[in-house]
Amino acid sequence: AQSVTQLGSHVSVSEGALVLLRCNYSSSVPPYLFWYVQYPNQGLQLLLKYTTGATLVKGINGFEAEFKKSETSFHLTKPSAHMSDAAEYFCAVSAAPGSARQLTFGSGTQLTVLP
């Protein structure tokens, strides 16, 4: 069984400020972890993913996330927010290949960037 908890359904930051979106997961097997971004009325775009290897992963648009097994966390960060970063962000967990059950999504975090 696996689950994802995103702390904070809404996060507001000023343009240029640090972005931190929190994600904690629960998984009975080594997880694969993903962050997706969704703009209004659009599908999901993959920002970054962790599968194996380096625990700090870099994604598109300047985002990165660090897998911390001891904390069961995979928080998303960006040093300096842009107005274009305003969107809904979803953290997701998946079991290893071969699992019948695929992505389990968190409830999402709406990021607002203030001018």
Place this chain on the structure above:
Amino acid sequence: GAVVSQHPSRVICKSGTSVKIECRSLDFQATTMFWYRQFPKQSLMLMATSNEGSKATYEQGVEKDKFLINHASLTLSTLTVTSAHPEDSSFYICSARLAGGPNNEQFFGPGTRLTVL
């Protein structure tokens, strides 16, 4: 990167009619496609897993007779909402998994907004 399309992007229909939504993987073959439903301000909920050439696997609470899924080829899956009612109004998103691809990555379509009057 891998591209997934959905058609139509928006559809408005009368209560009682059926609506078909297509999901296509444009530049890769997908043995598995997934259908999600997203209510406003909520997360994606997996409805069913569609495997090419076999019956779809539905999640608990999803009516298979209401949400008909067909995955006739490696690049096309369809979701038909039968006898649609206003409560079926939602944003439907499909995703496709690259056949033989690593890491369980899914590629998402742009979604279909269904409004049932």
